[in-house]
Amino acid sequence: MAALAVAGVASAQSSVTLFGVVDASISGYSSTSRDMYNGATVKTSSRGLSNSGYNSSRLGFRGTEDLGGGLAASFWLEAPITNDDGVTGVSTFARRSTVSLSGGFGEVRLGRDYTPTFWNNTVFDPFGTNGVGTSLVQTAAASFGHPTRASNTVGYFLPPNLGGFYGQLQYGFHEQTKYSPGIATPDVENNSRTGRYVGGRFGYANGPLDVALAYGSATIGDDYYAGTTDKLDILNLGASYDFGPAKLFGEYSRSKLKTEIDNNISNNPMSFTSAKLNGWLLGVTVPVGAGLIRASYSGVKYKSSFENSLIDDPRAAKLALGYVHNLSKRTALYATVARIRNKDGAGLTVGGPMFIGNGIFAPRTSTGYDFGIRHAF
Amino acid sequence: MAALAVAGVASAQSSVTLFGVVDASISGYSSTSRDMYNGATVKTSSRGLSNSGYNSSRLGFRGTEDLGGGLAASFWLEAPITNDDGVTGVSTFARRSTVSLSGGFGEVRLGRDYTPTFWNNTVFDPFGTNGVGTSLVQTAAASFGHPTRASNTVGYFLPPNLGGFYGQLQYGFHEQTKYSPGIATPDVENNSRTGRYVGGRFGYANGPLDVALAYGSATIGDDYYAGTTDKLDILNLGASYDFGPAKLFGEYSRSKLKTEIDNNISNNPMSFTSAKLNGWLLGVTVPVGAGLIRASYSGVKYKSSFENSLIDDPRAAKLALGYVHNLSKRTALYATVARIRNKDGAGLTVGGPMFIGNGIFAPRTSTGYDFGIRHAF
């Protein structure tokens, strides 16, 4: 992507860059669902103008200052924008807002940033977790509670000169208040760690090969009244190999949702796994002149701890196919189609607006398309 | 207006521009109203610091990329800002957020943009629909439901080389979900098209003459319980002629508010016109050295379908007079005064804060002034 670079006043080695993506598409979604009350089949559909079908629409400011001696300070402030309706401007820097100090030791990064476990989902997805082609691994993980980003984090990145090896660690503070001694209501909160994230990602990229393993644990919820805390553990492994005429992608992901029961007397909280989610993806991209054909096949399977032998484990599979035509490095036209088939109670969709009665209708198939333009600056 | 242009890294033919307007004025408003309970006369007034008295305060980012072969990609992200109180920063791009592809065929524009029918109201108003001088045609149309902008639109603009002829078409998706077969509550929503806009504008600008006709239809509301949908049809014709010592402006506008009753059985919805709004404007601007004298006289008349012979049709007229003194191309001082006279129940005002008991008090006259500075960058 092209970027604006403006020379800084203070230092010739320093720069501040204004950058962004404006991505708009005509997109349509349709589902065939079963009405759980009367068994009837209901078709729902909508179409309209969407954003971020190929790359996420954004506006950002970033810069680097050379401090001498190999040391550098840098910042990155990036806002999500909704250019189809103009509703979201630079109201947040929720995509990323960080300040860093880097040198031969690597980089220490403070602020809101992507989680290590999200990186594998997006890097090894031919559709980059954007638009109707987004891998089911990501769609299901996000609805399972997997955070794409974490706030209030301290991150560490290995330096770039390790013969292809790369890696990062991230710790996100929960910022909850601790009481001592605990009393009544605050006592439950005392055991809360909601908002906390700890994870890491390590990989090897050299020539045509890129492979990475990531692990993370996110504390995603509390029930003050039940005295429970929910933790999500995520492990995923992704790889890509560029053969030249085609690039292959693959990912395998496991998530466990654990519910801990806070025990105020023994201080030995009990924990049990309440649900599991496994996902996998196979993908390929094929360059064709100024264009790129993209395809992926992905699937997920849920498993509950409270197994009922009468009910099968919900599962779903998705096929996505697309083409990107690059008018320049900055501007591209694209088209994507995708279809999900849900089985045994899974209810995933390719996106689009939620329909009324989502809890009543169980979508069996979901189909969608994006036809749009991505312009980066 | 002066603008910042920064050379892009990717291409010498490309640029990204940061632009804006900061317009602040000391403004005052006063009304003489009749208390509808006891017939007493009540005077209300307020004054303070306002924004956008001459040009709308804004901050924006726009750019163009030359794709070669006469083709270009461009984007435009423009936020409204309230610089008098700082409450609204770049929180939305509600003024305009679009991405375009243009060439010899014209321009295809996707996103949130001005409606074609709004253009005639603002282009042919000597006060450009800003501040207390804003034409009554615009004030009344806006309160009647006429959208200044529409979201989720696909627009087409004729190329600029047609011997003075220009034109545009705009379609805004409603993005409502369609159910098949329709059931219970969703059935009503099924017939909803709220948010949809379709319109066009065609004109001729050559030498001193500019004339344009615009038509649009906006679906502006639903009543799920009554099963009704409201559509607003707008037609307006505007013209200006620059004689040199003075430039004359004129506009005529008709709006019809139609309420459709959804008929689930026959699928032939009944429609009737519930209200009409006609408006007209005459204006003039006279350049005086570095300054510009501006004046307009505008009026509106409402007509209900449910006519009651005992009640006359509400109507109002407005006189506005102003002077702009340009300190440079970017910076100007300005002063405007305006007065509205309401008759037969019309309740339009020159702006300012709504007063308590707006439903009880019927403003008969409304007077206001702006005295401010406009700085563009």
Add this chain to the structure above:
Amino acid sequence: MAALAVAGVASAQSSVTLFGVVDASISGYSSTSRDMYNGATVKTSSRGLSNSGYNSSRLGFRGTEDLGGGLAASFWLEAPITNDDGVTGVSTFARRSTVSLSGGFGEVRLGRDYTPTFWNNTVFDPFGTNGVGTSLVQTAAASFGHPTRASNTVGYFLPPNLGGFYGQLQYGFHEQTKYSPGIATPDVENNSRTGRYVGGRFGYANGPLDVALAYGSATIGDDYYAGTTDKLDILNLGASYDFGPAKLFGEYSRSKLKTEIDNNISNNPMSFTSAKLNGWLLGVTVPVGAGLIRASYSGVKYKSSFENSLIDDPRAAKLALGYVHNLSKRTALYATVARIRNKDGAGLTVGGPMFIGNGIFAPRTSTGYDFGIRHAF
């Protein structure tokens, strides 16, 4: 701080600057409080990633246009940002949003700006009212209702060439609607002036000396039912003297909260002072190579008009100590520790999240630290 300056298209003398601060710190807070129900001691603590520990995180746009003849137009739009969690982007320009006309006569500034009375609190605080080191004078004044900034203001600044003398006046419109004759509920509002601010600041800065006196009156609240209006009068005097090896700081501040009872019959509202707040500060900074040692000792005392001989006047004192290490003009590492001791019912803290039961627990001591990085651009 380094800033980006970009040459404007319209004029070589004009510029628009994009500027900002991204400041992040690992910060911790702890308090020892007394449970007012049972007298037990409760310790509360939290830690996490904070912003603005040394300088307030921000993103802004400002520019100046040379109008010739010594006249200039300028604008300043500055947003607060929360880079630790990305929640607040450029959603407001609440830090400052102004447009100015300046020349030999000084500067007239319109919009939202700092109050004159806040300037003394921040300029004469070695910690600049940022982070855990913030002077108690500012912490207490802010919680007492002293506005840091005012909206809808007209300001005037003396020109800079007065032999060291400087000064400013500020008037902020309340923008309330006035009714005539007043009736029922609006009658009370008629006497409301909430939002109004009037104040000024005058000083002398020459060589090592800087001394300034500020006075302001802010209308900060109404009680429609009781028919009362609250006015806060603030007077503060600050000074600093740079001896070279060390710079000394001092401030004295008095605030009076007056409640006026609106009298609709006599139109002679009664007024009485309901509470007073006195504050003082002593500070020092000592440059050490590329670093700066900072220290301050500040205190406040509250005094109520409704004195109860059994209860002493609440008071508090604070000690803050810090070190800043400049990696460049734009980038610095910093560390600060601070401790507050509350007496006789005062409940001030060094910052951090409010804890549950703040009204039940009376904090006796509050301790905190910031350890962070400030990067400006």
